[in-house]
Amino acid sequence: MPFIPHTQAEVAAMLGVIGVERIDQLFDEIPAELRCGTLAELGPGLSEMEVGRLLQQRARADAGGLLFIGAGAYDHHIPAAVWQLASRGEFYSAYTPYQAEASQGTLQLLYEFQSMMTALTAMEVSNASLYDGASALAEAILMALRLNRKSQSRRVLLPRSLHPAYRRSVASIVRQQGVELIELPFDAATGRTDPAALAPYAGEDIAALVIAQPNFFGVLEEVDELADWALAQQAISIGVVNPLSLALLKPPGEWGAAGVDICCGEGQPLGIPLSSGGPYFGFLTSRQRHVRQMPGRIVGRTLDLDGNPGFSLTLQAREQHIRRSKATSNICTNQGLMVTAATIHLSLLGFNGLANTAAACHANTQQLVQLLCQVKGVEPLFSGAMFHEQALRLPLAVGDVLRALAAHNVLGGYDLSRDYPELGNALLVCATEKRSAEEMQHYQQKLERIINARAPCPVRPKF
Numbered sequence: 001m002p003f004i005p006h007t008q009a010e011v012a013a014m015l016g017v018i019g020v021e022r023i024d025q026l027f028d029e030i031p032a033e034l035r036c037g038t039l040a041e042l043g044p045g046l047s048e049m050e051v052g053r054l055l056q057q058r059a060r061a062d063a064g065g066l067l068f069i070g071a072g073a074y075d076h077h078i079p080a081a082v083w084q085l086a087s088r089g090e091f092y093s094a095y096t097p098y099q100a101e102a103s104q105g106t107l108q109l110l111y112e113f114q115s116m117m118t119a120l121t122a123m124e125v126s127n128a129s130l131y132d133g134a135s136a137l138a139e140a141i142l143m144a145l146r147l148n149r150k151s152q153s154r155r156v157l158l159p160r161s162l163h164p165a166y167r168r169s170v171a172s173i174v175r176q177q178g179v180e181l182i183e184l185p186f187d188a189a190t191g192r193t194d195p196a197a198l199a200p201y202a203g204e205d206i207a208a209l210v211i212a213q214p215n216f217f218g219v220l221e222e223v224d225e226l227a228d229w230a231l232a233q234q235a236i237s238i239g240v241v242n243p244l245s246l247a248l249l250k251p252p253g254e255w256g257a258a259g260v261d262i263c264c265g266e267g268q269p270l271g272i273p274l275s276s277g278g279p280y281f282g283f284l285t286s287r288q289r290h291v292r293q294m295p296g297r298i299v300g301r302t303l304d305l306d307g308n309p310g311f312s313l314t315l316q317a318r319e320q321h322i323r324r325s326k327a328t329s330n331i332c333t334n335q336g337l338m339v340t341a342a343t344i345h346l347s348l349l350g351f352n353g354l355a356n357t358a359a360a361c362h363a364n365t366q367q368l369v370q371l372l373c374q375v376k377g378v379e380p381l382f383s384g385a386m387f388h389e390q391a392l393r394l395p396l397a398v399g400d401v402l403r404a405l406a407a408h409n410v411l412g413g414y415d416l417s418r419d420y421p422e423l424g425n426a427l428l429v430c431a432t433e434k435r436s437a438e439e440m441q442h443y444q445q446k447l448e449r450i451i452n453a454r455a456p457c458p459v460r461p462k463f
Contacts, residue, residue, distance in 0.1 A: 070430025122253025133266025136282025191382030227256030271345025295329030
């Protein structure tokens with residue numbers, strides 16, 4: 001909020017009515033060891049002018065730079081109409097649409113979003129969004145455990161090639177609910193999850209298998225074989241996808257003999273700008289037979305007494321908002337503004353526009369990799385087929401290279417050594433449709449100069 005109006009006297013008066021002396025006493029049920037303490041590292045308060053100056057400095061720090069980082073957040077072109085429309089007051093100021101106050105316009109938009117996501121993923125039902133891709137996966141895992149009543153183990157197979165932030169978020173959310181997450185290794189040569197890694201779990205009680213396509217390295221997985229393994233083992237299959245890739249790749253509803261049970265992912269590539277880390281939104285689609293275990297809200301289309309079409313929230317217990325113990329999910333809001341932008345974005349691009357964008361991203365990344373691999377000591381890390389981004393091996397420490405590139409206003413990629421130290425000097429690069437041939441050539445020239453400048457000098461022979 002922009003202004004806190006309560007004076008110390010007003011606060012004291014309110015506390016007196018309640019019957020306590022300090023605000024801290026309102027939270028005395030929280031154990032002392034769980035409290036954050038005195039916040040000694042928090043700086044002193046700033047004036048309005050000082051806050052404005054600080055935020056302007058941070059905004060300037062985020063501005064500019066040739067961006068070649070992907071890793072789950074992508075610098076795509078967003079048509080100007082998307083946020084001109086999404087920023088209209090009826091969309092921009094709307095909050096979570098409980099049935100009583102939900103407008104038909106808001107409900108219709110969410111219904112159109114659900115329709116688009118089911119078409120894109122080749123699934124049958126969709127919810128009206130979640131917080132982000134990571135929490136969507138956590139909800140998908142909990143949904144899978146509710147669905148798989150034959151399983152008593154609560155064991156879930158999770159590929160190590162999945163986005164590291166997703167793995168951390170999932171662990172934070174589900175491990176306190178007795179879920180055992182088992183990491184599947186990836187093949188060092190191809191970057192894929194080797195289907196042979198599933199062999200030790202054949203015949204065991206496995207509740208669910210998570211399948212990423214593409215995985216964090218941009219490598220395409222053997223999704224048909226993985227989905228069929230889950231089907232044969234009576235495990236719920238969960239696809240985690242980049243929605244842009246589905247304009248070119250086989251959708252998860254068609255993986256293997258029967259498709260996956262649940263599909264989820266991050267919607268940021270669909271019209272959401274890079275804004276210092278968010279907000280983004282997660283999507284989740286599934287089979288019709290699983291709809292009653294789906295978290296979040298669902299909008300349905302109906303007819304009124306006069307035969308006119310209308311829209312309403314459906315298949316959603318009121319306990320989802322009030323009684324935590326009986327709720328399918330305790331997510332009581334959605335990223336409605338982000339979904340509005342994504343719906344407009346998809347409507348403007350259409351399927352052909354989405355496919356053209358995906359193809360341009362793939363072609364640019366291939367071109368970038370070819371250029372960078374002309375630099376001595378730079379080579380592809382994996383041999384598997386890829387989409388949209390690719391991992392490279394560098395002859396120098398990646399952190400040092402990225403800092404040097406940043407000094408030249410080039411944001412050169414994601415340092416994989418932080419999450420995958422076994423890969424050594426590994427860099428993940430991405431070139432979306434926004435990157436020009438000149439920009440990629442500029443990146444190659446700067447990288448070559450940095451590597452040549454830091455390469456060890458050859459030892460001169462002694463005579």
